[in-house]
Amino acid sequence: MAEIHSAADIAYVRREMLPEQEAPGSSRGVVAWFRESLFSSIPYTILTLFCLYLLWVIVPPILSFLIGSAVWTGTDRAVCATEAQGGIQPNGWFGACWAYVGDYANQFIYGRYPNVEQWRVNIVGVLFFGGLAGLLIPSVPYKRENIIFLSIVFPIAALILLTGGDIAVDGLYIPLAVLAVLALVVTYAFAKLSDSDPLPGLKNVAALFIGLFVLLFILGFDFGLMHVETEMWGGLLVTLVIAVTGIAASLPVGIALALGRRSALPIVRFFSIVFIEFWRGVPLITVLFMSSVMLPLFLPEGVSFDKLLRALIGVALFSSAYMAEVVRGGLQALPKGQYEGAMALGLNWGQMMRMIILPQALKLVIPGIVNTFIGLFKDTTLVLIIGLFDFLGQIQSSYSDPTWASPVQAMTGYAFAAIMYWVFCFSMSRYSMFMERKLDTGHKR
Structure with missing residues (x-):
């Protein structure tokens, strides 16, 4: 008869836990990240190697042009010209001519704004970026006061400082x-x-x-300041004035148009649709031409508007139509229950939109709103066609100066413009991503 073992002699369940052990080396660290992200399969491996090859071909020459072979100091074109044109570079050409950018930096920022009055532009810049930082940083208090400052006090102060008042x-x-x-x-x-x-x-x-x-x-x-005509403005000053004005005007007007397009009143809905479809149906370059060339022909004799003001109005109306459709997409994305719940609470239409509907709708369309802002910021370069020298226009106008004429002058100027536009647009993009993460409170499971 086979020997019968007791239950105590046979262990089916471990009585003591094994000590913790580190994960295998192949599943952690840099090696694991490369394996999972770049070489997880044969197609991914081929694509990764191809991208690395492109980076190897493209990035080193760009860095060499912008930094390695660049010229940083000098007083004229001789430091950046080819050997045949009077330069001293043995291989016959230079990298970026940053000496030229440094010499023209003042013009790139202020345009033809008088040098003795540029302190006014600097004060406007400090007020704007200081107020904007206080508004965008969540930990900074007094948000309501900051909004009042940026929406009421700052525009008036900036207009007086930049123009001189009177x-x-x-x-x-x-x-x-x-x-x-x-x-x-x-x-x-x-x-x-x-x-x-x-x-x-x-x-x-x-x-x-x-x-x-x-x-x-x-x-x-009369504040006693020297009056500076807008024809003297230029460079980054004009670019920021047009972009900030267009952005500040397009968001509230776009919200109003989006609400009007969904209104139950036929007249309001009709005029909102007509406005949106008209401005979306014409290119911005046509709007600028119309505001600059055609509009004065329809005004009474002796009545004229500043060219920059006409451009600001045209850009604001144009971008408002696109912003309206972005906001309308957020309004339509909300379930009907949100509207019904707000009405069940006894809220009127204004309270419902202000406290329930719009906060949720705008949160959903943050990427679309910022995308419109970025597009507007880059579209400011089109004002050059109506005689306003924005940042890019000021760079292009500097090419006519023989003092800095060299084979790399244009490439350096466009590279500088690309870097500056990228800094502003990338900053807006990153901040929008930050706000999306901060406001993402209930849409992920």
Whole structure:
């Protein structure tokens, strides 16, 4: 008879845990990352090797041109010209001529803005980037005050500092008063059509136009500053003025147009659709030509608008139409239950949009909004065709100076422009990614 063992003699379950051991070397560290990310399969390996070959072919010559063989100091074209043109480089050509960029740096930033008055541009830059940093950094307090500063105080201060103030605005008081009366009548009519209380809307419209009258008074005051015409502006100054104005105007106008396109009022919906489709149906270069060349032909004799102001209005209206469609996509992406829940809470239309719908919709379309901002920032280069010398236009105009004429002058100028545009656009892209991660509160499972 076979010997019968007791249950205690046979261990089916381990009584003591084994000590922790490190993961195999092939599944951790740099080697594991390369294996999983770059060489996980034969097609991935071939693609990785091909990309490495392209980097090997492209990157070293670019770095050699921008840094290794570049010329950093000098007073004229001789330091950057070929040997046949008076240079001293043994192999016959140089890398980037950064000495030329340094000599023209002031013009690239300020254009023809008077040197003795450039402190005003510097103050505007400090106010803008300081206020923007306080608004974009989450840990900085007083966000509401910062928004008021950037939306009201800063534009007025920047306009006075850049132009010098004392702007002739006497002829605008009567048209503005007529427009204020029409706005009050329209606001009252729409409130009655929608069966809502007209008093809040009338108060908002009245406050807006009172603010505009105060603004006109401030702009007409003599601050004792030298008046600088916008024709003297140029370089990075013009690029930032156009881009910031277009961005600041396109977002609220685009939101209003998107809400108007989804409105239950047929008149509001019709005019919103017409506006959006018209501006999306014409290229920006046509808008700029129309604002610069054709618009003055339709104005009464003796009435004229500043060329930069016309470009700003055209860019803002053009980008607002695209922004409206981006915002409309976010509004349509929200489930119907969000609207029904807001109405069940007893919120009126304005409260529902401000507290429930728009915060969620704008969060969903952050990539589209920033993409529109980046496109607008790069499209500022088109103002060169109407005689406004932005950053790229100022670089191109410098090529006519024989002092720095060399075979690498144009390549250096365009490389400098590409680097500057990349810095601004990449910064906007990275910040949008940061905001997406910060606001991503409930869409991942």
